[in-house]
Amino acid sequence: MEACRQLGIGRKTGYRWRAESGGIVPVHLPEVSRSDRYLSLPERKRIATLRERGLGIRETAGRIGRAPSTVSRELRRNSRSHDNGVYDADLAHQRSGERFRRLRRVKLAADLVLKAEVQARLDQDWSPEQIAAHLRCLWPDRPDRPERHLCHETIYRSLYQGVRGGLSRTLTKRLRTGRPLRKRRRRSDQRAARFILPPVLIDHRPPVVRLRTRLGDWEGDLIVGPLSRSAVAALVDRRRRRAKLSEERIAELDALGMRWT
Secondary structure (H helix, E strand, O other), X not given: OHHXXXXXXXXXXXXXXXXXXXXXXXXXXXXXXXXXXXXXXXXXXXXXXXXXXXXXXXXXXXXHOOOHHHHHHXXXXXXXXXXXXXXXXXXXXXXXXXXXXXXXXXXXXXXXXXXXXXXXXXXXXXXXXXXXXXHHHHOOOOOOOHHHOOOHHHHHHHHHOOOOOOOOHHHHHHOOOOOOOEOOOOOHHHOOOOOOOOOOOHHHOOHXXXXXXXXXXXXXXXXXXXXXXXXXXXXXXXXXXXEEEOHHHHHHHHHOOOOOO
């Protein structure tokens, strides 16, 4: 709702846009988290300064600690004819970012045999992780078909984003989750604590508990039913070995005419 309000669109329009894009788009890593094999903005500014001083490609590459082919490729890709032969670091960095975010043609649209194999495995309720491993076993290290090796994220994106020529969105029903839209996963360091008090591991309990000589030591257990729709909580006195069920379970046993002591 807040995103729709900021964009000035209705809620139904926002829902339709989200469905057309396949749900939540995966978050791209910030520039500080990207691999070092990509040129950063300070490196591009350094290239621009050295080129203004008249240094060649090999000497520029040696100054910034890169291969000459990297500098040559950077000047060729991110320079335009209307730049008048001047390499602008800010423009080059922006052009590189736009090229990185552009939609590429998926491999499944170019290889019909590969697409048919992936669809057949999805119809058999295989997960994308299993399919990615299966493709490497089906076409192991073939130099004539290296593009037939996919990662599971490529299959997920082809399913959810509905790229033209890719997989059908109806195949999302074959996934383990069965979600028609993609949801963003929470990070482990951003999850809220489930309990107020910190848990105590069973290995850290006092030694007297293991002796079963003290009254008042209870051992609890929780059994959750299918889809978390039912649960049974039990407490066992470690000394007397007496068990106690939850009040909800006792009420169910009483309704069935069974007694619990």
